[in-house]
Amino acid sequence: MSTVCAISTPLAEGGISVIRISGENAVSCAAEVFKPFTCESVEKMQGYTCAYGQIHDGDKTVDDGVLTVFRAPHSYTGEDVCEISCHGGIYVTKKVLRLCLENGCEPAQAGEFTKRAMLNGKLSLTQAEAVMDTIAAQGEYALASANLTRQGSLFGQIHEVTGDLVKLLGELAAWVDYPEEDLPAVEETALRESIGKALSVTGKLIADHDNGMLIKQGIDTVIAGKPNVGKSTLMNLLLGYDRSIVTEIAGTTRDVIEESAKLGELVFRLSDTAGIRDTEDKVEKIGVEMAEKRLDECMFVIEVFDTSVKPDDDDIALLEKVKASGKRSLIVLNKSDLESAVDEGFFRDYSENIVCISAKNLDDRSQIQAAVEKIFTPENYDANSTIFANERQKCCLDKAHANLKAALEALDMGETLDAVTVMIDFAADSLLELTGEKATEAVVAEVFSKFCVGK
Numbered sequence: 001m002s003t004v005c006a007i008s009t010p011l012a013e014g015g016i017s018v019i020r021i022s023g024e025n026a027v028s029c030a031a032e033v034f035k036p037f038t039c040e041s042v043e044k045m046q047g048y049t050c051a052y053g054q055i056h057d058g059d060k061t062v063d064d065g066v067l068t069v070f071r072a073p074h075s076y077t078g079e080d081v082c083e084i085s086c087h088g089g090i091y092v093t094k095k096v097l098r099l100c101l102e103n104g105c106e107p108a109q110a111g112e113f114t115k116r117a118m119l120n121g122k123l124s125l126t127q128a129e130a131v132m133d134t135i136a137a138q139g140e141y142a143l144a145s146a147n148l149t150r151q152g153s154l155f156g157q158i159h160e161v162t163g164d165l166v167k168l169l170g171e172l173a174a175w176v177d178y179p180e181e182d183l184p185a186v187e188e189t190a191l192r193e194s195i196g197k198a199l200s201v202t203g204k205l206i207a208d209h210d211n212g213m214l215i216k217q218g219i220d221t222v223i224a225g226k227p228n229v230g231k232s233t234l235m236n237l238l239l240g241y242d243r244s245i246v247t248e249i250a251g252t253t254r255d256v257i258e259e260s261a262k263l264g265e266l267v268f269r270l271s272d273t274a275g276i277r278d279t280e281d282k283v284e285k286i287g288v289e290m291a292e293k294r295l296d297e298c299m300f301v302i303e304v305f306d307t308s309v310k311p312d313d314d315d316i317a318l319l320e321k322v323k324a325s326g327k328r329s330l331i332v333l334n335k336s337d338l339e340s341a342v343d344e345g346f347f348r349d350y351s352e353n354i355v356c357i358s359a360k361n362l363d364d365r366s367q368i369q370a371a372v373e374k375i376f377t378p379e380n381y382d383a384n385s386t387i388f389a390n391e392r393q394k395c396c397l398d399k400a401h402a403n404l405k406a407a408l409e410a411l412d413m414g415e416t417l418d419a420v421t422v423m424i425d426f427a428a429d430s431l432l433e434l435t436g437e438k439a440t441e442a443v444v445a446e447v448f449s450k451f452c453v454g455k
């Protein structure tokens, strides 16, 4: 396999940059561009050692830096790997990369280092995916799940289940194919037990997937309410800095503004919309239509009301609309610093999640956080054991789960073992695709296409 190189740090000005080289000629390439001051020669460097020295282009100095050497198979990719750290300037980093390319390396493709690690048996496909999840993690829960998967927990669980199913398939095949051989019949209880275990493992992972999506991608949230109730002020409170225009003239937030806010471990993708109300103003009407569309699409609605005035028809229309949609919602009774004109009990008919705050009061942010954590944190959530499967993995889990269920139903209906075998076979195939043990090249290529270059 060729020797490849790439810049592994973001291409922006920073303290240091790392150029990574992997492959048979990694050490000889590094030796061409790096002159160590702290050891005799690059070629003689052992694995897991580093040297301070000079990066040079022929007799011209390019930069000072540090070279770290990893010897195959004890490296990230399983090949010889050299990492050159230089000063984190864009020009100098690109120059070091170019030197490597001129000295025997080819440019690495997106995710190529991790792909090589997988091909060299260092990582399973699910572990490779978890590398990306680790990089993308925005909070503790997402990071904990990525770490579990990277450490092999998902692979281990699925591998064990698949092992059981494959063993069972072997016994079933022998029994079905060689009836005259007097082989022991496959016990139906053992069969049901194996299927049951596989169903419970896949079922739990499927159930946790949705929460994982919320935690990884953020909760698609709309802040809804009439003009002037304090939506923009609330959005700014949640974001922690001034983002949208706040004025006292009704109807000023005419476009849909989107931002992400983190409340505890939960990330909310917030849209502050134009107030939803009947209007004759053409521009405002477009804003209202956009707001209604966002309301239909979103996953969570924060309904804002001004407690200093009595709810009117527009307020009630919003409450009714959200209630009818069945979406998760939080009612924010805003402007609690003013004299209240509303009865909180009135809102209880529409949602059990109500907070009474002043969006102008920074301290009230914690009330919103407590309320949304109650709505979204899964019951009995345990960050030490919960794995969030990604979309690809979830697809494989769904297929496996459906076939396992069908196999149990077939057993219940007294179908032949032949038929049951086919379904278990499909289920095992999907699980082998999940772990990558039986994934097609196209699937693997798709996974790595989402990586960044240098990873």
Ligand code: GDP
Residues within 6 Å of the ligand: 225, 226, 227, 228, 229, 230, 231, 232, 233, 234, 245, 246, 247, 248, 250, 251, 252, 253, 275, 334, 335, 336, 337, 338, 357, 358, 359, 360, 361
């Ligand atoms: P929006 O049209 O719903 O986005 O409302 P804004 O956020 O623009 O707020 C409308 C007006 O209400 C502004 O003058 C805000 O300063 C004011 N406002 C917002 N929240 C509060 C609050 O908690 N208390 C008081 N007294 N005024 C508020």
